[in-house]
Amino acid sequence: GAGVSQSPSNKVTEKGKDVELRCDPISGHTALYWYRQSLGQGLEFLIYFQGNSAPDKSGLPSDRFSAERTGGSVSTLTIQRTQQEDSAVYLCASSLAARGNEQFFGPGTRLTVL
Amino acid sequence: QKEVEQNSGPLSVPEGAIASLNCTYSDRVSQSFFWYRQYSGKSPELIMSIYSNGDKEDGRFTAQLNKASQYVSLLIRDSQPSDSATYLCAVNPGNTGKLIFGQGTTLQVKP
Numbered sequence: 350g351a352g353v354s355q356s357p358s359n360k361v362t363e364k365g366k367d368v369e370l371r372c373d374p375i376s377g378h379t380a381l382y383w384y385r386q387s388l389g390q391g392l393e394f395l396i397y398f399q400g401n402s403a404p405d406k407s408g409l410p411s412d413r414f415s416a417e418r419t420g421g422s423v424s425t426l427t428i429q430r431t432q433q434e435d436s437a438v439y440l441c442a443s444s445l446a447a448r449g450n451e452q453f454f455g456p457g458t459r460l461t462v463l
Numbered sequence: 464q465k466e467v468e469q470n471s472g473p474l475s476v477p478e479g480a481i482a483s484l485n486c487t488y489s490d491r492v493s494q495s496f497f498w499y500r501q502y503s504g505k506s507p508e509l510i511m512s513i514y515s516n517g518d519k520e521d522g523r524f525t526a527q528l529n530k531a532s533q534y535v536s537l538l539i540r541d542s543q544p545s546d547s548a549t550y551l552c553a554v555n556p557g558n559t560g561k562l563i564f565g566q567g568t569t570l571q572v573k574p
Contacts, residue, residue: 380560392507392551392564405561440506447560449495449514454506 486552
């Protein structure tokens with residue numbers, strides 16, 4: 350079946366602009382996760398959803414970052430007033446349920462902030 | 464101390480040899496452990512999960528878990544050049560949804 354999909358695959362933006370990244374999880378997966386990967390920081394957790402609620406937002410780096418999930422499916426990660434340090438690959442994953450379940454990653458969105 | 468530690472490598476092995484990748488973690492209540500493979504420019508791909516002490520085998524891959532020593536390893540038998548990638552160890556700490564990743568070990572399999 351179809352895996353996790355993300356769009357866009359690449360995004361180049363100017364400092365100070367807002368961006369929206371989209372994730373479509375595997376059908377039937379109730380849990381959805383956002384991570385980001387950068388050269389200096391490795392792969393770091395941002396936020397996860399169980400259904401439409403977000404029990405853990407502890408990884409969001411600042412209040413410029415927000416995410417929502419509607420209908421228990423598609424999620425959007427929004428970064429406001431982007432900064433150069435936001436440049437990274439943003440990865441989405443999904444699992445059947447949270448707490449110990451295997452997570453499957455999408456192809457990622459490469460964000461470059463000029 | 465980092466929550467999940469791996470030797471960054473590179474680990475170089477000849478084709479056909481056994482590659483041994485190691486990972487230690489700091490949170491004693493961790494329950495779930497995963498190995499991901501990541502090719503350059505690609506996203507992580509799940510290759511093994513392990514939840515109980517002991518060994519778990521899947522084809523050429525064997526994951527080993529020792530909760531008392533807080534240690535997880537991945538053995539790759541009959542290594543192939545196509546196994547050359549970065550291997551990420553991930554731990555699900557406590558009873559949460561998130562994964563904590565190590566920095567990854569780069570494996571090079573030489574023909």
